[in-house]
Amino acid sequence: MIFVGDGALLRRAVAHAAARGHRVDLVCSADPRDAAAAGPATPHLVPAPDINAHAAALGAACTDGIVWSVNNRQIFRTPLLSLGLRIVNVHNGLLPQHRGLPSAAIAFALLHGDTEYGATVHEVDAGIDTGPVLAEHRFPVGRDDHFHQVMLRGVRACQTLFEQTLPAVADGTSSARPPSTPSTPSAAPSAYYGSRTLARLADYRHDPAFARATDLGPFAAHAPELARALDLVHGTRP
Numbered sequence: 472m473i474f475v476g477d478g479a480l481l482r483r484a485v486a487h488a489a490a491r492g493h494r495v496d497l498v499c500s501a502d503p504r505d506a507a508a509a510g511p512a513t514p515h516l517v518p519a520p521d522i523n524a525h526a527a528a529l530g531a532a533c534t535d536g537i538v539w540s541v542n543n544r545q546i547f548r549t550p551l552l553s554l555g556l557r558i559v560n561v562h563n564g565l566l567p568q569h570r571g572l573p574s575a576a577i578a579f580a581l582l583h584g585d586t587e588y589g590a591t592v593h594e595v596d597a598g599i600d601t602g603p604v605l606a607e608h609r610f611p612v613g614r615d616d617h618f619h620q621v622m623l624r625g626v627r628a629c630q631t632l633f634e635q636t637l638p639a640v641a642d643g644t645s646s647a648r649p650p651s652t653p654s655t656p657s658a659a660p661s662a663y664y665g666s667r668t669l670a671r672l673a674d675y676r677h678d679p680a681f682a683r684a685t686d687l688g689p690f691a692a693h694a695p696e697l698a699r700a701l702d703l704v705h706g707t708r709p
Contacts, residue, residue, distance in 0.1 A: 574694035603647030619688025
């Protein structure tokens with residue numbers, strides 16, 4: 472299996488898969504140490520600026536047909552999607568209501584008064600966070616919760632969900648859950664939160680939840696789009 476992504480969440484996923492006896496064919500990330508988490512001889516590829524430009528390399532390297540996307544900011548396009556690989560994404564957010572950037576989704580979840588958040592494992596298709604859902608991990612969001620608290624729980628939920636779903640994905644027994652319909656009581660409307668959505672933050676600057684929803688804490692360096700948007704709101708960036 473191949474791993475695509477960055478950061479500690481990716482590295483923990485790689486290490487966990489290797490420790491459970493799964494062959495890690497290739498790790499695509501900015502840091503070679505992510506591959507070393509599976510062993511010193513594990514191949515590594517820097518996918519910048521576009522993972523799709525390396526489609527041939529991924530297709531040649533993958534021995535089981537599985538690609539994991541973990542803390543991955545790149546979007547898979549036709550070159551990779553046409554190879555017949557099963558690409559599985561671990562998303563920080565519930566789907567379809569928290570599609571897009573997790574940092575933006577969490578901020579607006581708090582501004583909108585959402586009472587739960589979570590993580591989702593889903594297959595990747597040609598859309599953005601629109602593929603069939605395989606599993607989800609939900610947790611409650613309190614009225615006094617701050618951004619950095621929800622983000623940390625989301626990261627932990629991603630790790631837990633990856634470890635729970637890895638065996639079934641690896642042996643081919645995982646399957647998509649039945650899709651929700653508008654008449655399903657628990658169904659939530661689809662919503663996408665990208666960089667353009669962050670431009671609307673200024674409309675909420677007087678909202679009672681704004682301070683909590685934008686309290687990035689230790690995640691400021693890991694949410695650059697949100698940090699830049701907040702600089703504009705506060706007038707600290709031209």
